[in-house]
Amino acid sequence: MAFWDRDTETLPRSELEQLQVKRLKETVARCRHSIFYRNRLKELDEARLRKPEDVALLPFTTKHDLRLNYDYGLVTVPRDELIRLHASSGTTGRATVIFHTRQDIETWAELVARCIIMSGAGKGDIFQNIISYGLFTGGLGLHYGAERVGMLTIPTGAGNTRRQIQLMKDFRTTVFHATPSYCLYVSEVMVEEGYDPKEFDLRIGFVGAEPHSEQTRQKIENIYDISAYNSYGMSELNGPGVAFECGEKSGMHFWEDQYLLEVVDPQTGEPLSPGEEGELVATTLGREGMPLIRYRTGDLARIVDGGEPCACGRTHVRISRIKGRTDDMLIVRGVNLYPSQIEDVLMSFPEVATNYQIHVGREGSLDTLTVKVELYPKMFDGDLRQLKRLEADLAKSIQDEIVVRPKVEFHEPGSLPRSEGKAVRVVDLRREV
Amino acid sequence: MVKQLNVFSENRPGKLEQITGILAGANVNILAMKLSSNEDYGVFQFILDDPEKGFQALKRAGVTASQKDVLAIGLEHKPGSLHDVLRILRQENVDIQDCYGFVVASEQQKKAIIVLVVADPAAIRKLLNQHGLQLIGSSELYSL
Numbered sequence: 001m002a003f004w005d006r007d008t009e010t011l012p013r014s015e016l017e018q019l020q021v022k023r024l025k026e027t028v029a030r031c032r033h034s035i036f037y038r039n040r041l042k043e044l045d046e047a048r049l050r051k052p053e054d055v056a057l058l059p060f061t062t063k064h065d066l067r068l069n070y071d072y073g074l075v076t077v078p079r080d081e082l083i084r085l086h087a088s089s090g091t092t093g094r095a096t097v098i099f100h101t102r103q104d105i106e107t108w109a110e111l112v113a114r115c116i117i118m119s120g121a122g123k124g125d126i127f128q129n130i131i132s133y134g135l136f137t138g139g140l141g142l143h144y145g146a147e148r149v150g151m152l153t154i155p156t157g158a159g160n161t162r163r164q165i166q167l168m169k170d171f172r173t174t175v176f177h178a179t180p181s182y183c184l185y186v187s188e189v190m191v192e193e194g195y196d197p198k199e200f201d202l203r204i205g206f207v208g209a210e211p212h213s214e215q216t217r218q219k220i221e222n223i224y225d226i227s228a229y230n231s232y233g234m235s236e237l238n239g240p241g242v243a244f245e246c247g248e249k250s251g252m253h254f255w256e257d258q259y260l261l262e263v264v265d266p267q268t269g270e271p272l273s274p275g276e277e278g279e280l281v282a283t284t285l286g287r288e289g290m291p292l293i294r295y296r297t298g299d300l301a302r303i304v305d306g307g308e309p310c311a312c313g314r315t316h317v318r319i320s321r322i323k324g325r326t327d328d329m330l331i332v333r334g335v336n337l338y339p340s341q342i343e344d345v346l347m348s349f350p351e352v353a354t355n356y357q358i359h360v361g362r363e364g365s366l367d368t369l370t371v372k373v374e375l376y377p378k379m380f381d382g383d384l385r386q387l388k389r390l391e392a393d394l395a396k397s398i399q400d401e402i403v404v405r406p407k408v409e410f411h412e413p414g415s416l417p418r419s420e421g422k423a424v425r426v427v428d429l430r431r432e433v
Numbered sequence: 434m435v436k437q438l439n440v441f442s443e444n445r446p447g448k449l450e451q452i453t454g455i456l457a458g459a460n461v462n463i464l465a466m467k468l469s470s471n472e473d474y475g476v477f478q479f480i481l482d483d484p485e486k487g488f489q490a491l492k493r494a495g496v497t498a499s500q501k502d503v504l505a506i507g508l509e510h511k512p513g514s515l516h517d518v519l520r521i522l523r524q525e526n527v528d529i530q531d532c533y534g535f536v537v538a539s540e541q542q543k544k545a546i547i548v549l550v551v552a553d554p555a556a557i558r559k560l561l562n563q564h565g566l567q568l569i570g571s572s573e574l575y576s577l
Contacts, residue, residue, distance in 0.1 A: 375441060375497055377492070377497040377498070377499075380439070380441055380497050380498070380499045381439075381499060381501075382437075382439025382441075382476060382478075382498075382499040382500075382501050383439070383476070383530075384469040384470070384471070384475070384476045385530075387441075387474065387476070388471075409473060410441075410443075410473070410474050411443060412441065412442070412443055412495075412496070412497055413495060413497055414495055415443065
């Protein structure tokens, strides 16, 4: 059994909780330096925070708060101490931005290193990082952790599947990081190319960025003859490295020395009992640049400990797979997007009427996104070429906003379903992956 | 100037039947028609004997339609007529967006009509007049 940071990972519960309270107080004190938290924490006396549950005395922070304070509203250090910025998709008013200091990047890499070692991977392994780099946290997040533990890191990012396969073959990749759907897609292309996925040197896969079922994980393990580990994270909490499976694969260990986890009722915000399904709320305990207090993740899950320590020896709590969202966020090809982002783009095109639908489907292993719009009769020029150009413009504009390129379909006015009450904007035809 | 009626339609069975039904119900006669389409949708183009009536009838029925000014050139219905016109258009570097024809027959004569869709119909009409081509106006076309 290998540990990256044995002492922290196996810290006895009482010491872990004391550590959490200590860091929570430090975080609250630090947050008083930010424009956003300054007033919200005015009434609070840190002395009242004596046990982890006392975090409930603090206010929640939501995605909406992050968007509204898009620039430096939540930053607690002088600007020139920030060395990295990560952002979700979308333009101002839509994107959430997270800032990191040097220490934040350090700590993040440490957390990812823990996860990597926990899976049995490490120095001597050859790691192919098949997740997008850039503003997405998946790429750089794993990258820094992989280099830290000493794996030979191949920073391919996602896409260019034939090249991925060639590299795996040439350099005898042993470990990879990918979304579950892309993972399956790669295996299909391998077969098309005449390979058996099992014949590669792969032995471990980190699978994340999209919720997926136990069946899918086993399918991946069988197809490649590897051990696949579920990875959880979000950019607001750094990125990957927030929670990860150990060899027992009965839940993902949530790193409680860095995050104070709560599970709350999504409607009322009231804390739930351990084991009840609710919204994950996390308070960062070590983040300097932009700490977050009681951040409403929007992810639904539950704690699966049942109070029993994990056989691996780690004392940090375990959570289940993510069951769903509290909001309408979609994940398509590993990318988070909101229907309202698409709606905003459509509204900027006078040719398109207000009724639209988003269909999410799956072709083989890959997600598909189709935006169905009704033409606005007054704007119809009569030209097939106009329509083709409009189709291309719409697809590109939507892609610029959400990163994923959709198929755009034109429909006659009145032909898309209308409902009496709330419009059904999204039809998700995917069966659970 | 002559009006062409453009009708947007999804590529589904029954659409042409629906559209022609509406026109028939409005007592509108079709002089010519064609279709441009791709897999998912298409645009029907009609020359009607009463384009405004046809347009209003389609609009009332919720069909997406628009009207476009196009040129109608009258030609003798014999081999070479169309080629002569095209020679002139090429000479003058006219960019043709769309082009189709039909024949009208009466007791007295047979006449060929070429419909020309261009970006600036008014300017091209002037040009064609200079070359002595006979342009058909709307009242004449609709009474054929």
